[in-house]
Amino acid sequence: MDDSRVATVPLVDEANVTGKVADIFADIKRTKQIDFVPRFWRVLATNPAQLEMVWTSLKRLMHPEAVGAESLLDPQTREIIAIAVSATNGCNYCINSHTTAAMKMGLTREALGEVLAIAGLFNMTNALADGYQIEPDVRPPLE
Amino acid sequence: MDDSRVATVPLVDEANVTGKVADIFADIKRTKQIDFVPRFWRVLATNPAQLEMVWTSLKRLMHPEAVGAESLLDPQTREIIAIAVSATNGCNYCINSHTTAAMKMGLTREALGEVLAIAGLFNMTNALADGYQIEPDVRPPLE
Amino acid sequence: MDDSRVATVPLVDEANVTGKVADIFADIKRTKQIDFVPRFWRVLATNPAQLEMVWTSLKRLMHPEAVGAESLLDPQTREIIAIAVSATNGCNYCINSHTTAAMKMGLTREALGEVLAIAGLFNMTNALADGYQIEPDVRPPLE
Amino acid sequence: MDDSRVATVPLVDEANVTGKVADIFADIKRTKQIDFVPRFWRVLATNPAQLEMVWTSLKRLMHPEAVGAESLLDPQTREIIAIAVSATNGCNYCINSHTTAAMKMGLTREALGEVLAIAGLFNMTNALADGYQIEPDVRPPLE
Amino acid sequence: MDDSRVATVPLVDEANVTGKVADIFADIKRTKQIDFVPRFWRVLATNPAQLEMVWTSLKRLMHPEAVGAESLLDPQTREIIAIAVSATNGCNYCINSHTTAAMKMGLTREALGEVLAIAGLFNMTNALADGYQIEPDVRPPLE
Amino acid sequence: MDDSRVATVPLVDEANVTGKVADIFADIKRTKQIDFVPRFWRVLATNPAQLEMVWTSLKRLMHPEAVGAESLLDPQTREIIAIAVSATNGCNYCINSHTTAAMKMGLTREALGEVLAIAGLFNMTNALADGYQIEPDVRPPLE
Numbered sequence: 001m002d003d004s005r006v007a008t009v010p011l012v013d014e015a016n017v018t019g020k021v022a023d024i025f026a027d028i029k030r031t032k033q034i035d036f037v038p039r040f041w042r043v044l045a046t047n048p049a050q051l052e053m054v055w056t057s058l059k060r061l062m063h064p065e066a067v068g069a070e071s072l073l074d075p076q077t078r079e080i081i082a083i084a085v086s087a088t089n090g091c092n093y094c095i096n097s098h099t100t101a102a103m104k105m106g107l108t109r110e111a112l113g114e115v116l117a118i119a120g121l122f123n124m125t126n127a128l129a130d131g132y133q134i135e136p137d138v139r140p141p142l143e
Numbered sequence: 144m145d146d147s148r149v150a151t152v153p154l155v156d157e158a159n160v161t162g163k164v165a166d167i168f169a170d171i172k173r174t175k176q177i178d179f180v181p182r183f184w185r186v187l188a189t190n191p192a193q194l195e196m197v198w199t200s201l202k203r204l205m206h207p208e209a210v211g212a213e214s215l216l217d218p219q220t221r222e223i224i225a226i227a228v229s230a231t232n233g234c235n236y237c238i239n240s241h242t243t244a245a246m247k248m249g250l251t252r253e254a255l256g257e258v259l260a261i262a263g264l265f266n267m268t269n270a271l272a273d274g275y276q277i278e279p280d281v282r283p284p285l286e
Numbered sequence: 287m288d289d290s291r292v293a294t295v296p297l298v299d300e301a302n303v304t305g306k307v308a309d310i311f312a313d314i315k316r317t318k319q320i321d322f323v324p325r326f327w328r329v330l331a332t333n334p335a336q337l338e339m340v341w342t343s344l345k346r347l348m349h350p351e352a353v354g355a356e357s358l359l360d361p362q363t364r365e366i367i368a369i370a371v372s373a374t375n376g377c378n379y380c381i382n383s384h385t386t387a388a389m390k391m392g393l394t395r396e397a398l399g400e401v402l403a404i405a406g407l408f409n410m411t412n413a414l415a416d417g418y419q420i421e422p423d424v425r426p427p428l429e
Numbered sequence: 430m431d432d433s434r435v436a437t438v439p440l441v442d443e444a445n446v447t448g449k450v451a452d453i454f455a456d457i458k459r460t461k462q463i464d465f466v467p468r469f470w471r472v473l474a475t476n477p478a479q480l481e482m483v484w485t486s487l488k489r490l491m492h493p494e495a496v497g498a499e500s501l502l503d504p505q506t507r508e509i510i511a512i513a514v515s516a517t518n519g520c521n522y523c524i525n526s527h528t529t530a531a532m533k534m535g536l537t538r539e540a541l542g543e544v545l546a547i548a549g550l551f552n553m554t555n556a557l558a559d560g561y562q563i564e565p566d567v568r569p570p571l572e
Numbered sequence: 573m574d575d576s577r578v579a580t581v582p583l584v585d586e587a588n589v590t591g592k593v594a595d596i597f598a599d600i601k602r603t604k605q606i607d608f609v610p611r612f613w614r615v616l617a618t619n620p621a622q623l624e625m626v627w628t629s630l631k632r633l634m635h636p637e638a639v640g641a642e643s644l645l646d647p648q649t650r651e652i653i654a655i656a657v658s659a660t661n662g663c664n665y666c667i668n669s670h671t672t673a674a675m676k677m678g679l680t681r682e683a684l685g686e687v688l689a690i691a692g693l694f695n696m697t698n699a700l701a702d703g704y705q706i707e708p709d710v711r712p713p714l715e
Numbered sequence: 716m717d718d719s720r721v722a723t724v725p726l727v728d729e730a731n732v733t734g735k736v737a738d739i740f741a742d743i744k745r746t747k748q749i750d751f752v753p754r755f756w757r758v759l760a761t762n763p764a765q766l767e768m769v770w771t772s773l774k775r776l777m778h779p780e781a782v783g784a785e786s787l788l789d790p791q792t793r794e795i796i797a798i799a800v801s802a803t804n805g806c807n808y809c810i811n812s813h814t815t816a817a818m819k820m821g822l823t824r825e826a827l828g829e830v831l832a833i834a835g836l837f838n839m840t841n842a843l844a845d846g847y848q849i850e851p852d853v854r855p856p857l858e
Binding site: 412 | 798801802803805807810811814831832834835836838839840841842843845846847848
């Protein structure tokens with residue numbers, strides 16, 4: 001299959017990159033400990049400035065240790081947020097990618113099922129709360 | 144309160160309209176059997192061509208009898224679809240407006256609760272089906 | 287095709303189930319009058335507690351007669367809500383499944399077209415009402 | 430303020446309930462360790478069957494210990510999923526409610542900021558992956 | 573492949589249409605300067621009234637010059653709005669179709685990347701603003 | 716009104732900031748040519764790293780000239796994308812903020828109406844294309 005035709009915007013081939021894009025591709029593989037560059041990054045690479053911006057943000061938030069930062073959440077929880085958002089939006093690529101990542105980190109099928117059950121539950125209650133036009137409960141001051 | 148300041152785009156005041164906009168405002172009140180022009184139409188009236196386009200489509204689909212057309216769905220079912228879509232999107236104005244319209248047509252609070260319960264349920268199953276990346280069941284030909 | 291590989295979470299094979307899952311699978315086929323277990327339920331079956339919870343809710347709301355309850359909406363209207371929600375969310379599996387179910391109940395292509403036209407219309411008006419920041423019309427007390 | 434007028438569907442007053450609804454209201458306060466019944470449940474109480482169904486599912490998933498079940502996720506992670514879903518859907522009531530719940534469990538403002546940053550990030554990448562029409566990376570068998 | 577089986581609702585074959593549908597099909601090809609009728613219109617053609625309604629609205633807004641109207645936006649900007657909406661909703665057919673149309677009008681891959689980057693950015697900030705429950709900044713009167 | 720109580724997460728007061736946050740606040744006012752710091756940034760400032768990340772991305776994409784970069788889209792088109800995304804998501808704060816910004820750049824009410832009409836139209840066609848399960852038209856290679 002001609003891989004470069006899968007998306008309307010062609011995928012950048014890892015073998016053909018140099019300079020900043022090559023550095024980011026290498027950083028993605030090293031940081032994520034994978035041996036290929038996922039299609040998401042290969043498409044973004046058609047716009048190197050965008051590739052850098054998205055990778056910088058994602059690296060900072062999802063791999064903080066790689067930039068000497070700290071996270072108050074553990075890595076699996078961070079992937080769980082990604083799964084919950086992606087299931088809510090119905091983004092097929094993203095669900096596939098984050099499910100794979102979370103399972104690689106040790107999230108079991110049973111736990112994944114629980115994540116999706118909870119995400120599903122709150123998609124239900126969100127529609128109910130909006131549909132019934134419910135105003136927030138009175139809030140006490142936070143301090 | 145200065146009513147014309149409620150939205151960033153000011154509401155067109157019913158008392159000040161003439162020509163096509165006045166005709167459509169009158170048609171909205173007559174067709175919907177209400178004695179005021181809802182804010183939605185008063186905002187659209189800032190763009191008369193858009194007002195006409197949206198009203199023509201909505202009148203054809205929601206009040207087909209007014210244009211000599213027929214519907215295969217009854218009026219309450221059509222409002223129920225509006226409620227289900229608006230609860231799913233979380234559109235506050237729309238939920239308020241369609242709930243009011245449906246209740247005026249005789250939808251009871253119990254039935255409204257059932258509509259929202261079902262809309263909520265399928266927002267849940269949608270997230271589950273997407274989250275689990277489930278492909279459609281094999282489809283037999285329709286004929 | 288290796289059916290169990292279609293989703294990241296494998297489908298539970300109907301032939302291999304026992305106990306509670308087998309009972310629910312049988313109940314799904316009997317209640318829905320179908321001769322196979324849809325993939326949605328075969329995926330949920332990887333988490334039996336979740337399978338039971340979702341099936342109990344869906345059976346209660348979509349097949350109330352099967353649990354001795356009553357609905358204020360007719361069965362076709364309930365499927366129409368499912369279609370409207372699923373089209374709004376763009377859930378491919380769900381649209382496919384509920385379209386099939388509604389047509390089996392007698393919803394014609396013409397009526398399906400009308401359901402989708404109305405769902406489409408209100409996705410448009412939802413974006414307009416939100417985009418114009420329109421506040422709800424004054425509400426009279428309901429009683 | 431006349432509290433029963435806040436939503437189109439009136440809120441059920443805690444002081445006036447008996448039977449099943451009173452039992453569920455008491456269970457909600459006991460299980461969630463709060464001294465009032467949130468509006469969400471007071472609206473659902475207009476449909477006791479729906480109140481029971483939603484509470485049963487939510488109690489099972491969010492308070493499993495109360496029904497003798499176990500969760501593979503800790504309580505704070507479960508609330509984090511609720512926040513991520515609600516921020517993605519833009520459900521104001523739900524965001525307010527789950528933020529409050531998570532903070533009560535010890536989620537700091539800094540950690541909440543991180544949850545929202547990650548939820549925001551993946552709303553961005555979801556739109557990018559969909560917008561670029563990217564197909565999932567090749568999946569190795571899971572076993 | 574049996575083209576008429578691709579969607580649950582069969583595609584209307586261009587060779588078999590007469591009357592109003594044939595006229596609209598011809599108008600679509602002429603107005604859009606394409607030599608085939610896209611599947612979207614071939615499905616809508618199963619409901620000729622709906623086909624006419626959607627085409628009339630789309631022609632008026634996206635091809636105003638064809639009906640003697642004027643637009644305050646240039647054609648490429650109008651397609652860019654279509655792409656931004658479709659990427660936000662994750663509508664695969666629509667993204668594919670509007671990306672193709674915009675590129676045909678001269679939108680380069682680099683510019684498409686910028687459109688998607690900006691659409692992605694605001695999907696992120698939308699989730700942040702909703703997630704943090706931020707109220708609008710004080711609005712000065714518009715005049 | 717006690718401004719710091721509007722959101723659950725308190726707004727950072729411009730008068731009390733120093734260091735990096737003060738620098739970013741000044742940069743926001745200078746780059747956007749406004750004389751106050753919008754609430755969005757004042758909430759993000761509770762997490763300085765997140766404030767910096769979001770501002771860096773937004774500044775690069777929406778104010779490229781301020782970082783010596785170039786855009787292939789004009790500033791008004793970039794705000795139009797923001798409006799289209801925000802109307803689709805129904806994010807009230809964002810719609811308010813981007814409508815104000817676009818009008819300040821010269822977008823007239825008539826043009827804003829056209830932006831929203833087109834955004835509305837494609838929210839409708841997105842639901843139709845998804846609801847009818849339409850597969851993309853055959854794509855010719857792009858080169």
